[in-house]
Amino acid sequence: MLKFYFNGSPNPTKVALFLEESGLPYEAIAIDTRTGDQFKPEFLAINPNGKVPAIVDGDVTVFDSNAILLYLAEKTGKFLPPSTPANRGALLSWLMFVATGVGPFSGQAVHFKHFSPEKVPYAHDRYQYEAMRHYSVLDQHLAKNRYMVGDTYTIVDMDIWGWARMIPFILGNEAWEKLPNLKRLFDEIDARPAAAQAKTLKDRHPFKAEMDEEARKIMFKHLAT
Numbered sequence: 001m002l003k004f005y006f007n008g009s010p011n012p013t014k015v016a017l018f019l020e021e022s023g024l025p026y027e028a029i030a031i032d033t034r035t036g037d038q039f040k041p042e043f044l045a046i047n048p049n050g051k052v053p054a055i056v057d058g059d060v061t062v063f064d065s066n067a068i069l070l071y072l073a074e075k076t077g078k079f080l081p082p083s084t085p086a087n088r089g090a091l092l093s094w095l096m097f098v099a100t101g102v103g104p105f106s107g108q109a110v111h112f113k114h115f116s117p118e119k120v121p122y123a124h125d126r127y128q129y130e131a132m133r134h135y136s137v138l139d140q141h142l143a144k145n146r147y148m149v150g151d152t153y154t155i156v157d158m159d160i161w162g163w164a165r166m167i168p169f170i171l172g173n174e175a176w177e178k179l180p181n182l183k184r185l186f187d188e189i190d191a192r193p194a195a196a197q198a199k200t201l202k203d204r205h206p207f208k209a210e211m212d213e214e215a216r217k218i219m220f221k222h223l224a225t
Contacts, residue, residue, distance in 0.1 A: 002026040003056040005046065007033055008202030011065035011103065012053035014162025016201050018069055018155060020194035022078050026055075030205035034215035065162070066099040069155040079158065081149040090149045094156045102138070102163050105130040106170050113170070115211075115220070131170055135179055142181035153189075161189040165199075 004019060004026045006012035019026050031037040031052045038050040047054040047063035054063040055071075062071045073080050081087035109127040112120060138160060141148065148156040164186040167175050176183050189195055208215060 003029055005029045005031050005043065005052055005054045005056075006201065007031055007052050007207060009033075009052070010106075010162040010166055011051075013165075013198055013201075014158050015053045015055070015065055015068050015072075016198035017158045017161065017189075017194055018072055018079065020197040021158070021192070022072065022076050024072070024076065028201060028205065030202075030207060032207050034208040034211065034218060036218045039218075064099070065103075066095050066159060069159060070095065073155045079153065079155050081152045081154050087149055091154065091156060094148050095159060097134075097137070098156070098159045098163065101134045102131075102160070105134055106163050106166065109170050110166075128171065132175065132178070135164075135167065135171075135175075135182060139179045139182040142185055147185070157185060157189060161186060161195070165190065 002019075002024060004012075004015065006016060006028060007030065016028075031043060033052070037043060038052065043054075044050055046056060046061055049063065051063070053065055053068060054061065055068055057071075057075075060071075062068050081091060105127055108123075109131040112124040112127055116123070138148070145151075147153055148160065160182075163170075164182060167179070167186075
């Protein structure tokens with residue numbers, strides 16, 4: 001059975017959505033990043049970068065959420081667009097756009113908005129701007145397309161849902177007013193039964209809830225040095 005190493009953050013949650021949508025049997029293994037599970041030797045042997053998610057599928061190991069989505073989609077033949085060169089190009093482009101843009105800028109926006117031990121106005125403003133700019137690119141594309149790759153619900157939409165559900169935390173509650181097309185896609189996916197299962201997976205496993213000083217030093221190692 002496929003082993004899925006996860007927590008409740010955006011990247012693992014979008015993989016959980018695929019697993020629930022596809023019906024693939026899997027064993028969920030909680031990695032509590034607030035207690036340091038990600039730095040234990042047994043997990044680093046799976047993902048040397050010490051990040052979730054990761055999967056072990058028999059003798060195959062895959063880490064990075066976008067790589068996992070693409071691997072699982074190709075393994076099952078599910079949630080891919082019709083097989084044309086144009087669709088393949090769009091699928092890969094948007095997957096990489098999330099991997100290199102939406103995710104990193106959202107993560108930094110959250111850090112400087114909520115977790116930085118000192119206020120750095122320039123860093124806060126830059127990452128807030130870039131996060132919104134990336135979400136706006138998605139919104140503009142969705143103004144002319146039902147899904148990210150034409151009329152087919154694919155792993156790209158799952159990829160985006162994982163981060164879009166955090167937009168109020170990343171950018172503030174008012175941000176949705178500027179992203180109506182992205183909100184439309186988010187609401188559609190969020191209403192799916194598989195999304196409910198993906199979001200509540202973390203509730204069925206013990207995770208440390210407090211972001212105390214110990215957790216900060218574990219999660220943000222530069223603080224400990």
